[in-house]
Amino acid sequence: MANKAEFKTSLLRMFRARIPFISIRSIERARVLEVVQQLAEEINIPIYFHSLSHGTIDIKSKKSVNDDRSVAGGLDFAVHNISQRQNLTFIFTEVSDIEDDNLVSRHLYDCVIQAIERGGSICLITTKTIWPQLQRLGMTITLDAPNEEEMLEVVKECVTPYKGSIPLEWDETDYKMAATILANMTKIEAENVLATQMAKGSLTKEDIKELSNAKDKLFSDISGLEKVKLDPSTLSVAGLSGLQHWLDNQKQLLTADLKARKMRPPRGVLLVGVPGCGKSLSAKFIAANWNLPLYRLDLAAIQGQYLGQSENRLKEALASADNAAPCILWIDEIEKGLSGASGSSDGGTSTRMVGQFLFWLQESMAKVFVVSTANDVSKLPPELLRRGRFDELFFVDLPGEVERKDIINLYIKRNLLPEPSSHTLNQLVEISEGFAGSDLEGAVRDVAIQAVIHGDDIVDDDLFEKCFKNIVPLSKTAPEKIESIRTWGRERAVPASGVSWEVSSNDKLIGKRSIII
Known part of the structure; x- marks a missing residue:
């Protein structure tokens, strides 16, 4: 730029x-x-x-x-x-x-x-x-929109004259954070946002969040990008400790000054795995945890009927994401939008879109953290999996015993249900062997429905066991499909749970706790 x-x-x-x-x-x-x-x-x-x-x-x-x-x-x-x-x-x-x-x-x-x-x-x-x-x-x-260095000058030029006139709580760190948030806006847009904040008679540290909201409104109607509203109180992730540990490190890199080391900001993560195990929820959790706006790139919505139309729309959407930076860009089930890349049924449109997306993924220096999810890994273009595209490839597997226990407790607390006995909780963990996170949520939700209809007094150990036994997970209705997905993930991706897999002497896959650094 x-x-x-x-x-x-x-x-x-x-x-x-x-x-x-x-x-x-x-x-x-x-x-x-x-x-x-x-x-x-x-x-x-x-x-x-x-x-x-x-x-x-x-x-x-x-x-x-x-x-x-x-x-x-x-x-x-x-x-x-x-x-x-x-x-x-x-x-x-x-x-x-x-x-x-x-x-x-x-x-x-x-x-x-x-x-x-x-x-x-x-x-x-x-x-x-x-x-x-x-x-x-x-x-x-x-002449591109102001970068972080120039925006820092713009921010100080706007705010400094008001010292002594209104209470100003910002220090140098706050000025730099404001410049990072407002970067890639036009100078007049940034000045208007800052003037609006100071018009209330003060400038506090809480106003940093308001800058993100103000910038977010400018990009809320971008073609191909859908703004996702978040409720942090309902976003919790259990059983993905390896992914969460890795994300904590990436968050530090996203705000660090990497220019001296000639490093680009974190590019993103590709989450593959079993449907219903928290891949999409992870994108929302990251945005809420990092306090960044979340945009969903709908590859189906940008498909056009004319030659070159889809590629141009994708280019515009990605450019808009760069302008909205720093932000989280969520691409759900990416294999469906790019599934035609290996064939010629669409006249090569998907192949060109893959090329354009990969070029942006490789070359863009904007602070856009991409979270892509995929279920059918067989349809993923091979070039998408090459090292250097995404920062890491994680596999989200069916939760193990410890993870299922954490997930069950999470949904019990969220739905304000009386807790089952320790013995029954262990029974639920055994009954839920092969359950995905969505299956566990559905079982606890069935209990919550009965509590709403008949009152909390009806909730007991028997009701919990009955509701869990009524669930038929996808791992049983489509076992071959689920097992093929798990086999692929164990061989090619880092486990999101923080548990690695190794083959024992009797050729069964067993879990082994590992640390993701």
Whole structure:
């Protein structure tokens, strides 16, 4: 990404080289003109800019030099002056219809030809694609939204003047955290968010969370991304100690300064395993635990009927996720959205989408932590599993005895049920052999339903055993499918439970406690 300092240096070189046509890609016109004004002062060259509201203005003196506000009038004025004086620079801020061969792009093309002959320069601030024949006459430069370093300056410029006027609880750590949260927003967006927070008469440490909420609202309607609302009080994960330990380390890396070590932020985790064992819940738990917004990328929703439409939508969604950073990006059952990658039934769309997703996964430096889940591992593209794509590949297996006991207790407390006796709890653990987490939740929920209908007095050991015995888990209705999934996971992934597997002398798989570091 080109930050403000890099942009200024590159633009200075282009001005000195007298590049006849410069297309400046940015949505922040004021920020671009701020840099241009600084350069006009530093290298002492005449620079003018045209807008539909003011006509043509000298950027240094801010005086109007041509009242004609139309684009055609501004271009004619530029050509007239370039033909009489050398080394003039004109910047146009609102030129439309430049994507293809038409009157506007032809008019601009003729102006650039005049600039080539007289050492002039025509600059265009736009986000649109430019007619190729025109673009080949010059160069392109991009000014991205402020990164963390520049945003830190913006935050301090906004907050510091209010010292002594309102209570300010922020220290240097809070300023840096605010800059991390607001990074990739435009400067004016960040200033508006900060001004809104200070308008209440103070700036407290609690306002850091409000910055995340304010940024979240700006990206809540992104095409292909669905904002997931979280209730932290209902999010608890039991039996995945290995995954949780690994995530604690990643959380520290997400907020650490990794630039000096040339490291990228944590990219994410791929969770594969048995359906109903907490993979999707883990994505919500991570977002709630890390206090970050959660977005769900719906690969089915971005599928288009025209050639290239799906790939463009995916690109836009991933770019929007970068802008929303830091955040958690949840891709549920990723194999369903990319299942056509190995075939040609969709004309190669899935293959191109896989390539685009993997490129972003490998190259993006935004603090977007991806949590992808998969059930049918046989449909996963092999290149998705290569080391370096995700930071780790975890297998979520059916819970063991200790884990089932923890999960049962978790749902009993959540549903406010009387606890069964220790003997009955051990019986429930035995009865629930082969249960997934969702099966255990369903059994306890059946008990809770009876408690709601008949009162807590009906809840006893017999009711618990009856409800658990009524559950037929997926491991019994589709044993071959579940066993194939477990076999794959044990051979290729790290156990999310923190329990590794090894083969004993009688060829049975037995659990062995391990530590994930």
